[in-house]
Amino acid sequence: MALLGALILEPIAAQEIRLPFSAGEKLRYAVRWRLLPAGNAELVVIPDRTAPGRWKATAKASSVGYVSNIYRVEDEYQSLFRSPGFCSSGIHKQIQEGERHREVKLEFDSRRRLARLEDRDTTDHTPPKVEQFAIPECVQDILSAVYYARTLPLTVGQSFEFPLNDGGKTIQIHVEVQAEEEVATAIGKFQAIRVEPDLFSGHLFTGKGRLFLWFTKDARRLPVQLRAQIGVGTITATLTGIERENN
Secondary structure (H helix, E strand, O other), X not given: OHHHHHHHHHHHHHHHHHOOOOOOEEEEEEEEEOOEEEEEEEEEEEEOOOOOXXXXXXXXXXXXXXXXXXXXXXXXEEEEEEOOOOOEEEEEEEEEEOOEEEEEEEEEEOOOOEEEEEEEEOOOOOOOEEEEEEOOOOOEOOOHHHHHHXXXXXXXXXXXXXXXXXXXXXXXXXXXXXXXXXXXXXXXXXXXXXXXXXXXXXXXXXXXXXXXXXEEOOOOOOEEEEEEEEOOEEEEEEEEEEXXXXX
């Protein structure tokens, strides 16, 4: 029995070692809007102890300074996804942006190939909007997609696609791997790979814009920078800290 257990656990352990992130990884970011300090953000990933092979990723963003005075932001997203396929089990969003306060729960049932959306305005007591949508067996949410991208080879000149659902029709997202560049951050310079997912002009967002992400070239594939070029100007989030959650 001991030998059988070792044979079962060995490939599982090897799979965990190959992951580009470790349990409790916490990444901190400074956010700028145009030339102004606009906020802080963090990404944390931990194992979900209730389901073997499942991970929980949390993203938080809050506005600061002058920007917070004109448009206060306090957002928190929690995503559950499974390893090794990195298929999402769902995402929970708590959104406070200006006068807009919402709670959104999006659950994916891979067996039934259905998504269930519950969207509630937390400023009143009206019933939540509840809808269902068809999904493929494996789908990404907007947060799990970042961790999924970190597992890919990211070869410059190539591209990849994945299905993404953010509460509606599932969209096939096309991502171009564009260039190798050096990214300067508060904690040093990183050799990074720039990618551009096609999210705008009706693919995911209706407005016009462009989104770029930079992942480190090393095995960790750290997302060191994000830049969104949208109607209100350029928003950039740059890495300021790497730590373990229990530090």
